[in-house]
Amino acid sequence: MSTTRTIRFTLNGRAVAADVAAGETIVDMLTLRFDLKGARESCGQGLCGCCTVTVDGMAVSGCLSMAWFLDGTSVETIEGIGTGGALDPVQEAFIEAGAFQCGFCTPGFIMMVRQLLDAHPDPDDEEVRHYLTGNLCRCSAYPEILTAVKLAAAKRKKLAA
Amino acid sequence: MASFELIEPQSVEEALVALDSDDPAVRPMGGGTALMLMMKAQLFAPTRLVSLRGIGGGFSGFSLSGDGETFCIGAMTTFSELEQSVEIARHLPVITQTMKTLANVRVRNVATVGGNLAHGDPHLDLPPVWTTLGARVRIIGQSGERVIPVEELFVGYYETSLEPGELIAQVLVPVRPDWRSFYAKVTTRAEHDWPALGLAVSVLPEGERIADVSIVLSAAVDRPTRLVNAENVLRGSVLCDEVLTRAGEAAVAETDIETDNRGSSAYKKQLLRVHLGRAIRKVMGA
Ligand SMILES: Cc1cc2nc3c(=O)[nH]c(=O)nc-3n(C[C@H](O)[C@H](O)[C@H](O)COP(=O)(O)OP(=O)(O)OC[C@H]3O[C@@H](n4cnc5c(N)ncnc54)[C@H](O)[C@@H]3O)c2cc1C
Numbered sequence A: 001m002s003t004t005r006t007i008r009f010t011l012n013g014r015a016v017a018a019d020v021a022a023g024e025t026i027v028d029m030l031t032l033r034f035d036l037k038g039a040r041e042s043c044g045q046g047l048c049g050c051c052t053v054t055v056d057g058m059a060v061s062g063c064l065s066m067a068w069f070l071d072g073t074s075v076e077t078i079e080g081i082g083t084g085g086a087l088d089p090v091q092e093a094f095i096e097a098g099a100f101q102c103g104f105c106t107p108g109f110i111m112m113v114r115q116l117l118d119a120h121p122d123p124d125d126e127e128v129r130h131y132l133t134g135n136l137c138r139c140s141a142y143p144e145i146l147t148a149v150k151l152a153a154a155k156r157k158k159l160a161a
Numbered sequence B: 001m002a003s004f005e006l007i008e009p010q011s012v013e014e015a016l017v018a019l020d021s022d023d024p025a026v027r028p029m030g031g032g033t034a035l036m037l038m039m040k041a042q043l044f045a046p047t048r049l050v051s052l053r054g055i056g057g058g059f060s061g062f063s064l065s066g067d068g069e070t071f072c073i074g075a076m077t078t079f080s081e082l083e084q085s086v087e088i089a090r091h092l093p094v095i096t097q098t099m100k101t102l103a104n105v106r107v108r109n110v111a112t113v114g115g116n117l118a119h120g121d122p123h124l125d126l127p128p129v130w131t132t133l134g135a136r137v138r139i140i141g142q143s144g145e146r147v148i149p150v151e152e153l154f155v156g157y158y159e160t161s162l163e164p165g166e167l168i169a170q171v172l173v174p175v176r177p178d179w180r181s182f183y184a185k186v187t188t189r190a191e192h193d194w195p196a197l198g199l200a201v202s203v204l205p206e207g208e209r210i211a212d213v214s215i216v217l218s219a220a221v222d223r224p225t226r227l228v229n230a231e232n233v234l235r236g237s238v239l240c241d242e243v244l245t246r247a248g249e250a251a252v253a254e255t256d257i258e259t260d261n262r263g264s265s266a267y268k269k270q271l272l273r274v275h276l277g278r279a280i281r282k283v284m285g286a
């Protein structure tokens, strides 16, 4: 009976393995088995984005995705971004723009904004709003988040130049 | 979540065998978004899920048929794949348009065309669109294969005509370059709420005249429903206010719209009158 399995995957650049049960969500696995608490469950329904991680470079809701299917993939969480102790440009931009209050939604927003900027390196307001409809901020830092996205886009461009 | 079995067959044949059971808690799984929601809400406790990810065949990918007349879309195609396809944007622009207000990036990255149809939820955006486009579904089961119009898939509220163990393999969409289509997602609270009504229209314009038309209403009714009387008013008519008003009245008269938390029956009927007229004007370029 295949009710559990061992999955082997890359987590923030490191090869790892875990025994998971069918139906176990990615966010539960990260919290309980890897002590990674950046992706956290809030709505639990795919709506708010607090649980965002990327799987092979694609954003998914960790609350609705089964860990089971991670076998052979590469997973990135908020804990894995940035290089050698330096913050990711999107993280820097969020701090500089003050794009949070309580910070509960911030890891999810940052993961989604990185995706957004991969897809639209120079997004207009409409593109940002559309892309981030699945991320909710209860403190309503939306205007600052919009500013942070613009700032992050500029930072990325500068780095690439 | 209670323990259950998860199977990953590598072919359609294996999947059909794994699904061959009298137990209604044995289900296929596409992207798993609807299933996970139901499981987390304890509305559904599977004994076995059969993932269709690895089965290949016509279930994944999409392409234009050799004669250029049909778009064949595999059931495991994700919404993001549709959204980002240049081919879809060219041949089925209404699908690209509909993706803009459907869920969010993360859901579109995993939700599948087949799971969306099999779910049978009348609030979903794509079923009325496939219907107005004249699409058919290819269904595969132990006893063989059948192809039916999308509208025959829906028989009631969360109820489809799929037999236990049957799988949706593909959606077959006719390419009709002379037709124009539009989907109006009419929400009454937030923009991204479930629609109070979904209205999908396709027309074959001939100058100012509506040579042919198809109208499908969803969300306000228990399943995507063709508005045949409204179509009859419009078919062959020259576009004008009077005709649109009559079509709106016919639409309201032929449907059974009930009050729910997205609006009263009277309100939603008025929405239908107004949005039907707007949608027809839009596709007629008026
Ligand atoms: C946050 C959120 C927002 C959403 N917003 C919208 C929205 O705005 N508009 C909208 O239309 N929808 C919306 N949805 C619903 C979404 O479209 C559906 O959940 C999704 O399409 C289901 O597809 P799936 O592949 O995940 O299905 P699954 O969960 O895998 O399956 C759903 C059902 O179909 C069956 N099934 C799956 N594949 C097949 C197959 N090939 N053959 C036969 N049976 C099959 C399963 O057994 C199950 O009963 C939203 C969902 C979420 C989570």
Ligand code: FES
Binding pocket: A040, A041, A042, A043, A044, A045, A046, A047, A048, A049, A050, A051, A052, A061, A062, A063, A064
């Ligand atoms: S907790 Fe996953 S999207 Fe809200």
Ligand code: FES
Binding pocket: A099, A100, A101, A102, A103, A104, A105, A106, A136, A137, A138, A139, A140, A141
């Ligand atoms: S900063 Fe508090 S929820 Fe967004």
